[in-house]
Amino acid sequence: MSLIKQKIAIIGTGKMGSILLQSMLNQNLLSADQLKATDKAADKGLPARMALPVPVGSNNPEAAAWADIILLCVKPQVVKTVVEEIRPQLEESKLLISIAASVPTGLIEKAAGISVPVVRAMPNTACSIGSGMTGICRGRFANEEHLAMTRSIFNTFGRSVIIEEGLMDAVTGLSGSGPAFVYIILESLAEAGVKVGLPRDIATELAAQTVLGAAQMVLETGHHPALLKDAVTTPAGCTIDGILELEEGKLRVTLIKAVVKAAERARQLVHSH
Numbered sequence: 001m002s003l004i005k006q007k008i009a010i011i012g013t014g015k016m017g018s019i020l021l022q023s024m025l026n027q028n029l030l031s032a033d034q035l036k037a038t039d040k041a042a043d044k045g046l047p048a049r050m051a052l053p054v055p056v057g058s059n060n061p062e063a064a065a066w067a068d069i070i071l072l073c074v075k076p077q078v079v080k081t082v083v084e085e086i087r088p089q090l091e092e093s094k095l096l097i098s099i100a101a102s103v104p105t106g107l108i109e110k111a112a113g114i115s116v117p118v119v120r121a122m123p124n125t126a127c128s129i130g131s132g133m134t135g136i137c138r139g140r141f142a143n144e145e146h147l148a149m150t151r152s153i154f155n156t157f158g159r160s161v162i163i164e165e166g167l168m169d170a171v172t173g174l175s176g177s178g179p180a181f182v183y184i185i186l187e188s189l190a191e192a193g194v195k196v197g198l199p200r201d202i203a204t205e206l207a208a209q210t211v212l213g214a215a216q217m218v219l220e221t222g223h224h225p226a227l228l229k230d231a232v233t234t235p236a237g238c239t240i241d242g243i244l245e246l247e248e249g250k251l252r253v254t255l256i257k258a259v260v261k262a263a264e265r266a267r268q269l270v271h272s273h
Contacts, residue, residue: 003029006149008035008070009066009070010037010038011071011072011082011086012039013052013073014073014075015125016125017071019125022128023130029152035054036057037052038057038059038060038063040058041058060086061085064094070094070096071097074100076102079098079103084111087112090113090114092116094117095149096108096118096119099121101122101172105118105120105139117141118139118140119142119146121135122172123154124175125179131157132158133160134157134160135160135172136151138165147162169267172263173264174259174262174263176262181258186204186207187207189206190204193207
C-alpha cells in the first residue's frame with residue numbers, strides 16, 4: 001500500500017501524536033505538505049507545539065475535510081466528542097485510525113454515523129526511536145487494504161501485529177505498559193552493577209545493551225526464550241546461581257501478574273467511556 005499521494009491529518013499533538021508526526025517526516029514516509037496537525041491547545045501557542053515541523057492549527061473539521069487519512073491521537077475520553085465534531089467531514093472513502101487506548105472501534109463508528117472504515121492501533125513509546133511495537137485491529141467497515149495502509153504507517157516506527165479487537169486490552173497490558181516494567185528490570189540490573197562495584201554509567205550501559213541484545217536474539221533467531229536462556233546457563237556456572245535467586249523472588253509470576261493487571265485496567269477503561 002502506497003502512502004505517496006495520501007494526505008494525513010493528525011488530530012491531537014500530545015506525546016504520541018507528536019512522535020508519530022515527527023517519525024513520519026524523519027523516515028521520509030510523507031512530506032510536510034501531506035500532513036496537517038491540530039490541537040486544542042494550538043491557539044494557546046504552547047512552546048512544545050512550536051517545535052513541530054508542521055504548523056499546528058485548532059480547526060479539526062477543516063483538517064478532516066482536507067485529509068484522506070485521519071489519525072485520532074486524542075485522549076480516550078474525548079474521542080467521541082472529536083469524532084462527532086468532524087462527522088460532517090467524514091466520508092466512506094476516508095480512513096479513521098485511532099490510537100486511543102481502550103476505545104472500541106464500534107464507539108467510533110457510532111459517533112461517525114456512517115460506514116467509515118476505522119482501524120485501531122496501540123503503539124508504544126519506543127515508536128519515537130523507530131523501535132516501537134504496535135497492535136492493530138480493524139472495525140466493521142475496514143478491509144485488508146485499510147489494515148495494510150495502517151501497517152505501512154506504524155511499521156515506520158518499528159513492528160506491528162494484526163490481531164482481533166478482543167485482544168487489544170492484552171496488547172495494551174503487554175507492549176503498551178511493558179516498557180515501564182522493562183525499565184524497572186533494567187534499573188535494577190544497573191543498581192546490581194553498582195552494588196558489585198561498577199560505576200553507575202557503565203552499569204547502566206551494560207544493563208541496557210544486555211536487555212537490547214537479549215531481545216534482538218529472540219526476534220532474529222526466532223528461538224524460544226527458554227532455549228536461549230539454556231545456552232547462557234552452563235553447568236555449575238554463575239548464571240544458574242542467579243536464576244535460582246530469580247525463581248526464589250518469584251520474578252516470573254510477578255511479571256505475569258503485572259501484565260494481567262495492566263490489561264484488566266485497560267478493560268475497565270472501556271466500560272467507562
